[in-house]
Amino acid sequence: NAGVTQTPKFQVLKTGQSMTLQCAQDMNHEYMSWYRQDPGMGLRLIHYSVGAGITDQGEVPNGYNVSRSTTEDFPLRLLSAAPSQTSVYFCASGKGVGTEAFFGQGTRLTVV
């Protein structure tokens, strides 16, 4: 049981490049989400999904896209990377309302 797996762990992008952060969970959780963590700002919700085919925006969605074609996978796409998107990104999954959120190991992204 791997839990929540994110790839890659580290990534450096040039401004304007695009990339996809991968997230997969093997716990059959309906709820999945993406957060970014910046120094002194805690974790902020980017996008979330309550099931396959359903996604919605969180607090800071601009510059990011998501899709949920299967229960297991929830990729996060940066369409045109900007230095302001330099951050640590965490994917999380859970059973739903009022239950534990399980986090992946994070992706440290640097945009130069």
Added chain:
Amino acid sequence: GENVEQHPSTLSVQEGDSAVIKCTYSDSASNYFPWYKQELGKRPQLIIDIRSNVGEKKDQRIAVTLNKTAKHFSLHITETQPEDSAVYFCAASRGQTGANNLFFGTGTRLTVIP
């Protein structure tokens, strides 16, 4: 939206002493309040949580209290140990239709001095 404030931002205690971290929230509809511990370079991990129908919850050396009227909740760690050193985050969620969207505080860096 929800706004969660957390204090203090840093906290140093002697080993064996107690540590208290406080959070306030703004949305009276929030009903789930977890606490996460994050060690350096690691993922956040749940250490304890409380729901709005409960005023206090305890798990060994860790306890959480919730005051719904004042909209604040606190984490209490007793008999602190060096391995308790980490960053602690509080969070709040209103649990809307299947989504457990968490709004986090800005974190407290706890240092336990041996």
